[in-house]
Amino acid sequence: MQGVGFRPFVHRLALELELAGHVRNDARGVLLEVEGPDGVVARFLERLAAEAPPLAAVERVLTAELAPRGERGFAILASAPGGSPDAPVAPDTATCDACLTELFDPADRRYRYPFVNCTNCGPRFTIVRGVPYDRQLTTMAGFAMCARCQAEYDDPGDRRFHAQPNACPACGPSVRLVDAAGSELARGDEAPRAAARALRAGSILAVKGLGGFHLACRADDEPAVAALRARKRREDRPFALMARDVAAALALAELDDAELALLQARARPIVLARRRAGAEVAAAVAPASPDLGLMLPYSPLHHLLLADTAVPLVMTSGNASDEPIAYTDADALHRLDAIADAFLLHDRPIHTRADDSVARVVAVGGRRRPLLLRRSRGYVPADLALPIAAPVPLLAVGAELKSTFCLAKGARAWVGQHIGDLRNYETLRSFRAGVEHFERLFAVTPAIVAHDLHPDYLSSAYAREREAVELVGVQHHHAHLAACLAEHGETGPAIGAIYDGAGHGTDGTVWGGELLAGDLSGCARVGHLWPVALPGGDRAAREPWRMACAWLVAATGPEPELPPALRDRVEPGLWRAVAGLATSGFAAPQTTSAGRLFDAVAALCGLHARVTYEGQAAIELEARVDPGTRDAYPLPLTEELVLDARETIRAIVADLAAGASTATVAARFHNALATATAGACAVAAGRGGLETVVLSGGVFQNRALLERTAAALERAGLRVLTPERLPPNDGGIAYGQAAVAATRAATSPAPLSSP
Ligand code: ZN
Ligand code: ZN
Ligand code: FE
DSSP states (O other): OOOSSHHHHHHHHHHTTOOOOEEEEETTTEEEESSSSSHHHHHHHHHHHHHTTTOOOOOOOHHHHHHHOOOOOOOEOOOOSSSOOSSSOOOOOOOOOHHHHHHOOOTTTTTTOOOOBBBTBBGGGGBBBBSSOOEEEBBBTTTOHHHHHHHHHTTTSSSSTOOOTOOOOOTSSOEEEEETTTTOOOOEEEEHHHHHHHHHHOOEEEOOOSSSEEEEEEEOHHHHHHHHOOOOOOOOTOEEEEEEEHHHHHHHHEOOHHHHHTSSSSTOOOOEEEEEETOOOOOGSSTSSSEEEOOOOOOOHHHHHHHHOSOOOEEESSSSSSOOOSSHHHHHHSSSSSTEEEEEESOOOOOOOOOEEEEEEEEEEEEEEEEEEOOOTTTTOEEEEEEEEEEEEEEEOOSSTBBOOOEEEEEEEOOOOOOBBSSHHHHHHHHHHHHHHHHHHTTOOOEEEEEETTOOOHOOOOHHOOSSEEEEEEOOHHHHHHHHHHHHHHHOOEEEEEEEEEEEEEEEETTEEEEEEEEEEEEEEEEOOOOOOOOOOHHHHHHHHHHHHHHHHHHOOOOOOOOOOTTTSHHHHHHHHHHHHHHHTTTTTTTOHHHHHHHHHHHHHHHHHHOTTTTTTHHHHHOOTTTTTOOOOOOOOOTEEOOHHHHHHHHHHHHHHHHOOOOHHHHHHHHHHHHHHHHHHHHHHEEEEEEEEEEEGGGGHHHHHHHHHHHHHHHTEEEEEEESOOOSSSGGGHHHHHHHHHHHHOSSSSSOOOO
């Protein structure tokens, strides 16, 4: 990777070993020549990979022997232009300890300078306009370094040697605080101080970060948080919090070692963790959630704000409702003027929008490790390997919600940042721009474009627009299975239990509770959840009571009674009408969706008749699970490996009628689905002579379900693979499509498109 201090490290190592030669970045990585005695050159090569600096990952070292030229000294040469630039740009990295010390040292020339960074930290991906990674191809191009900064930049022994965003108060970017009309309130060091005073007094601020704007306010200020929620029109979705340091985070949430490590990782994701009893957090931060989303400061400006306010802040994405986050000053002033009281801006442009990443810790396979829910800032654009190399460059366009894209060349794949719901016009534009940017950065001109089989996805429409490419359709749940296999370097075959909200099935119905058997090139559907009606189509995903109705029709027959928990929320005439749709199948396609089964159970418990975001009912049902309840409802398996949840629904109705609590029902339901899923996978694995099971799909963001299913599979002697480097939700689809398309192109001449 470029800009991670690798060349100066090579320089120091060569000097130490008294070797002559040079090192330079070229478009494919680092190219170096050393000259000296055989044994010393061998020692140099050994230490090259072993002692590389923290952000450098040495993938492989290729060597060739050259005739000695009698060179003296060791030089770091300028980057070579041209070539095929597949040397990756590093992800944005949180401020390092050395820079942090300078930030708070009154004697340092960068004391309280909000843009302090060095080779080991700072912005990368979000400021890059092109490759090779040099200052003139970043958004720092407009700032000429002062003599002192230039001296640091030129000194191979300095921590800032070739640190492209290097800057200081004399020569670099600066901060301004402006009001909603754009009039300046403060500038320079007075800006963060004034911003902190405004925050302490209860104001809502728009704050420019690394990958876009945040909306910030005090986390403990009920009126401020309630006002932010109202102005943002975000209804129920939890807000993320930023705590000053680990101690402040521990006052808000119970964090174990794995969660603390994740919180402090250089990527600085938002970590979902159990809220501490008595945590001083306004109720409006995360209504109805036992978890909080926490992160630590990752830019110097955040560190200053958190130090000056001395209270945890809400730091939620700078957008209204479902729009993408604002990332230019003009855009923020335009779109957030009705939300923010003031704007903390700066003049270092963000070239690429990148949301905060989100993760939680899960216990799978005997270890507690991260599960990514959204992969963006801090992780992108790190590359992933493909187990079967793509014989030609390819693009995979992903799904539609939680959209990402993926480019691949040879055995390398680059997954783009989380883009969001493509049905929003601005998001779709962002998707197009992102694909173009990545194509330039990694010099990929796709000859194949892989897409979902759903004909109406805007990503599929985009794929059809591309000219002079071969299209490869990949079934949605096969892509989920392939993504998980491929990130673990495996090709299959394996069994996949793929549970999500919806994906286009090869029979034209809506799939989402699938048992698959297959590998990277293809798969067969070997089982599924009992199919029920989706009354009103897409409306059913926003109105879980409709799914309760559909499941009652399936489980108890037409004209089900309106359940007690829904009596004051659903109008009886509407209930009867929807029951009619479910019974007749009119305006009610069939679905095997596991996500919709969760909706039905949540609605029966009275949690939500209607939701404001996809998956909300399932998230709240998981949150209610009583950890002490180990028994389960019946969930029988048919000979054809159909998970017959009708009996589960009947048991839930009876349990609720007998006065069971939501916590008990939620636990027994999770246990039932985990046990039945593991049982079905075991049967499928036995029939196919397989021993590996993949658990993926958005429903497996559910920690209780994931952990319990994985544990049951392991007890049955099966090997379990779960997503780690990519989310189990549709954020992983593009990479899965790429893995499938690469495999098909590498192994079969034609045709490439089939489920
Ligand atoms: Zn640093
Ligand atoms: Zn300077
Ligand atoms: Fe999916």
